[in-house]
Amino acid sequence: MNSREDLRTRWLSWTELAIEALIRVLGFSTVGFVLLIFLFLLKEGVPVFFEVPLGNLFGTRWYPTFGYFGTTPLILGSAVVTVVAVVIALPLGVATAVFVREVAPSWAREILKPTIETLAGIPSVVLGFFGMTIIAPMVHQYLGAPTGLTVFTGALILAYMALPTIISVAEDALDAVPKSYRDAALAMGATQWQTIWRVVVPAARSGIAVAVMLGMGRAIGETMTVMMVTGNAARIPLSLDSLFKPVRTMTATIAAEMGEVAQGSVHYHALFGIGIILFVLTFLINLLAARSIFKKQRRGGLR
Amino acid sequence: MAACIAISCVLLLAQACGRSKDHPEGTSASEEAQTIENKGSDTLVNLALAWAETYMQAHQDVRISVTGGGSGTGIAAMINGTVDIANASREMKPEEIASAERRGISPVEFVVARDAIAIVVNPANPVSKLTLQQISEIYTGEITNWRELGGEDRPIVLLSRESNSGTYVYFLENVVRMGNQKSSLLFSPETLLMPSSEGISAEVRLNVNAIGYDGLGYVTPDQKVVAVARDGRGPYVLPSIATVNDGSYPISRPLYMYTAGKPLGQKRDFMDWLLHDGQVLVAKLGFVPISK
Numbered sequence: 001m002n003s004r005e006d007l008r009t010r011w012l013s014w015t016e017l018a019i020e021a022l023i024r025v026l027g028f029s030t031v032g033f034v035l036l037i038f039l040f041l042l043k044e045g046v047p048v049f050f051e052v053p054l055g056n057l058f059g060t061r062w063y064p065t066f067g068y069f070g071t072t073p074l075i076l077g078s079a080v081v082t083v084v085a086v087v088i089a090l091p092l093g094v095a096t097a098v099f100v101r102e103v104a105p106s107w108a109r110e111i112l113k114p115t116i117e118t119l120a121g122i123p124s125v126v127l128g129f130f131g132m133t134i135i136a137p138m139v140h141q142y143l144g145a146p147t148g149l150t151v152f153t154g155a156l157i158l159a160y161m162a163l164p165t166i167i168s169v170a171e172d173a174l175d176a177v178p179k180s181y182r183d184a185a186l187a188m189g190a191t192q193w194q195t196i197w198r199v200v201v202p203a204a205r206s207g208i209a210v211a212v213m214l215g216m217g218r219a220i221g222e223t224m225t226v227m228m229v230t231g232n233a234a235r236i237p238l239s240l241d242s243l244f245k246p247v248r249t250m251t252a253t254i255a256a257e258m259g260e261v262a263q264g265s266v267h268y269h270a271l272f273g274i275g276i277i278l279f280v281l282t283f284l285i286n287l288l289a290a291r292s293i294f295k296k297q298r299r300g301g302l303r
Numbered sequence: 304m305a306a307c308i309a310i311s312c313v314l315l316l317a318q319a320c321g322r323s324k325d326h327p328e329g330t331s332a333s334e335e336a337q338t339i340e341n342k343g344s345d346t347l348v349n350l351a352l353a354w355a356e357t358y359m360q361a362h363q364d365v366r367i368s369v370t371g372g373g374s375g376t377g378i379a380a381m382i383n384g385t386v387d388i389a390n391a392s393r394e395m396k397p398e399e400i401a402s403a404e405r406r407g408i409s410p411v412e413f414v415v416a417r418d419a420i421a422i423v424v425n426p427a428n429p430v431s432k433l434t435l436q437q438i439s440e441i442y443t444g445e446i447t448n449w450r451e452l453g454g455e456d457r458p459i460v461l462l463s464r465e466s467n468s469g470t471y472v473y474f475l476e477n478v479v480r481m482g483n484q485k486s487s488l489l490f491s492p493e494t495l496l497m498p499s500s501e502g503i504s505a506e507v508r509l510n511v512n513a514i515g516y517d518g519l520g521y522v523t524p525d526q527k528v529v530a531v532a533r534d535g536r537g538p539y540v541l542p543s544i545a546t547v548n549d550g551s552y553p554i555s556r557p558l559y560m561y562t563a564g565k566p567l568g569q570k571r572d573f574m575d576w577l578l579h580d581g582q583v584l585v586a587k588l589g590f591v592p593i594s595k
Contacts (some may be wrong), residue, residue: 032568063489065466073492131504137509148511228502231495232465246495256465256498259376262402263383273404 037276042281045272052266057273062234062248064257064267071274073234077247078278080237081222081230085153085162091217093158093166094201094208100167101174102196120164129227131157136229145244149231152243157225161213169214173207174200206292213289217282220251227252250274337569339368343390344369344469345500346518347551347558348494351390353584354577365569369415375470381563382406387570392418392518393470403563410561413574416582417591419519419555420474423504423526425511430454432530435481435553441514442479444491449512460495461517462503467515473556474516488562519543520589558590 052069059070100112106264135156136148143152177200201208231246231292236254239245254271259270309581341351348371356365374391378426381389382403383433395403395410401413403410422438430452433441440458450456464471468552480486503515507526515526522528530539533553546552566574578593 061489061492064465066489068489098520132505140510147460147495147506147510149506227498232497233493233495235492246493248496252567257467259372259379259467261375261467262379262399264402265398 012183028112038279038283041272041275043077045269045274045276048266048269048273051269053191057270060236061252064270067266069270071235071250071267071270071277073236074245074248074253074274075277076237077230077234078220078249078281080151080242080249081154081214081226081247081249084151084243085158085219086212086216088155089162089166089219090212093211093215094170096163096167097170097174097211098201099194101171102200103192116167119160124161124222125228127157127161128225131225132231139244143244149229149246150244150248151181151230154226154230154247154249157229158219158222161222161225162218165218166215169211170204170208173204173211176207177203186224194293209292210289213285214294217285217289221278222283223255224252228242230266232256250278254278287303319479334559337364338368339388339498339570339573340368340386341385341390341560342370342372342380344392344558345346345371346374346392346468346520347390347415347560348469349520350416350558350585350588350590353588354581357581357584359571360573362569362572365573367573373465373467374472375467376403378561381410381561382408384408384563385525387562388566388574391559391561392556393472394559395561404497408563410563411565413560413562413578414557414587414593415560415577416558416593417547418558419514419547419552420470420478421514421519421522421542422529422531422554423507423517423522424529425507425509425513426525426527427511428454428527430529431527432532433476434532434533434535434537438490438531439479439481442474442490442494444493447510455511457512459514460506460510461491462513463490463494463496464503464517464552465498465501470516470518474554477556478554490551497579518590522589545589548594555591557593 038056039201050070056067057069058072060072061068061070062073096116100109100116104112106172118236131153132149136153139145139150139153140147140148144153181199181203185199186192190198226249230249232248232252233246234248235242235245237245237247254274257267258271261271305413338439341355351369355369359365374389374393377386377389377393378395378399380386382399384406389410390512393412420431428449430449433452437452441452441459442463444461446452447459449459452555463474466472468584475490476482479490480488495506497506497515499523500517502525503517504521504523507513507515508523528541530541531538531553538551540552542552542555547555560574562570562574565571580591582592
């Protein structure tokens, strides 16, 4: 009897150990995969920095079939589309978060929150098709652009795609503002608008900054939609009218050309080189976001 | 429970083995039901599909799967050994042949049809004829307004296929550079690279400013085909089977299939069929049959 009991506890502690080990392995493997992916990117992409002179690699002409591997228009293309998308999405997203968290009655919140989360689930190719057939012709017709496939069209749809991220993170940030702040403001005679605009939103500032960073990360990595609606012309988008001209992003370039290249060719390495640039950029953005999260925690009492 | 499952698996396996031993003709039939993988040029994909479907109806023991993706994609897949036949709207490049040979594959080329490349504009565009020289100047960005070509005062929006398309390479070499091998002209950086033929036709349909090019088989009735002349004197010719065959339409090219090594067995039969009886389908899909 006694030994049976003993066996049972030992068996239990063994399974416990095994399960713990399994969970630990799974947890660490995520980090491991990221590292492996980065190593793979480096292995495939680094050769391009030796095969192509840097002047060509950071030149202004991207004609990979004919030996011109200038990535400048692609990097600037991604940057312009992303920045414009965030500029559109930020006020919308923060306003929505404020409404959902601070203003809406609880029944409206019950409906709004899941609806906003569903937005995030719409496949990007569907949004791309929508952009191509509905938004692009409207941009062409009403805004007088020579073609509807422009930076602006892409940014509009990317903004829409970044919204769920921005809204839910910003809402969490507003949620973290202590109720005593609102009470104090209202007690001092501030209106609800003054409370929100002067007290709650500034107190949630760093959380909103994180929301913007994450939304930016979402936008810069998006591929299918931008490929379908931005026209993919590898031009330098620095002039003022570039907002209503086509552009080619890094992600669209990789997606459009990866299928074609012969493995191990210069073009193949160049596409992975773009992958490295993209990886580093998103990593930096995420790092910035993480830093502002930590800053917020250090402030301790102010939370 | 687990033991039960394991045992039933073993039983099933044994049964399967027993069955195949009992019916040897069953196994040989399934070996003959060969799958031919066929991938590549988006220009050729509809024609290749039509060939595959018609051929499979007559030959139940062959399965042919066809996918697009671009000539470069198909050739790369053939070199990597994942497909049997690569469809291409351009010849294999020397470096592609070299890369195939490094893997012990010697590609065999078949010309399976001819294709005219049509220049298309929006039906509301009054411009209806262009010379090769003008098309080249349009696509290099020298001419940027339709007014310079006798049209309305509108900016020209250039549409092209993606650079993995055989049509892109053909168009650059034979139209933009006008066949001059020493020329280093390139598409204007303002050129919109569309991921698909549908992308081009959608934009041409909706945008009065647009000009595009694509295989004649892909031109829908809601686009306007432009007549093309070799030079300012020459006759302006619309693309058709007749004008491609008599050589008067200047922008036409052969379409290819490449096999890894000389095709054998079912693959040889399929290639033989499409080069002879299969040519009937070519004209139906808007391409030009090869003359025997």
